[in-house]
C-alpha cells in the first residue's frame with residue numbers, strides 16, 4: 001500500500017509549496033522569457049558560498065546557525081569555504097582587532113566579484129563593548145558592508161534574517177551594477193581599484 005506522503009508538499013491552504021519563486025516573466029506552452037538579471041539573481045541568491053571570518057563568540061553562534069536545528073544549508077548556503085577566491089559572501093563575526101584589519105581587508109580583496117559582506121554582531125558592526133584603542137570600531141571602516149546583524153551575540157534567527165536580506169539584495173541586483181560609476185566610487189572611497 002502506498003504511504004500517504006503529504007508532508008511538506010502542500011501548505012495549510014492546500015496550495016502546493018513552492019521551493020523557490022521563479023522570476024517574473026512571460027511564458028507560454030514550452031517557453032518562458034525573463035530578464036537576464038532576474039535569472040542570474042535567482043541562481044546567485046540560492047547558491048551563496050559563505051566565508052566565515054570568525055574571531056570570537058559570535059562565531060560560536062554562527063556554528064549554531066550552521067547546525068541541524070537552524071541549518072543554513074536550507075538556503076543554498078551549504079558550502080562554507082575558507083578560500084576567498086571561491087566564496088562570494090564574507091560573513092564577519094567577532095571582535096576585529098586593528099591588527100586583524102589588514103588581514104580581513106586582504107581576504108575581502110582576494111574574493112572575486114560579485115561579493116557581498118554581512119557583518120554579524122555588535123563587535124564586527126561597531127566595535128561593540130570594546131571601545132578601546134586596539135579594536136576596530138566597525139569593519140565598515142576598511143571594507144564595504146551590505147547587511148548588519150545587531151546583537152551581542154545575535155541569535156541564529158537574526159543571522160538567518162540577515163542572510164535572507166543578503167539574498168534579497170543579491171536577487172535584485174542588476175548584473176550591470178558592478179561596472180557602474182556608483183559602485184566604482186564606493187570602491188574608490190575604500191581605496192580599492
Ligand code: SF4
Pocket residue numbers: 056057058059093094095121122123124128151152153154
Ligand atoms: S558582539 Fe558580543 S557575542 Fe559577538 S563577538 Fe562581540 S562580544 Fe562576542
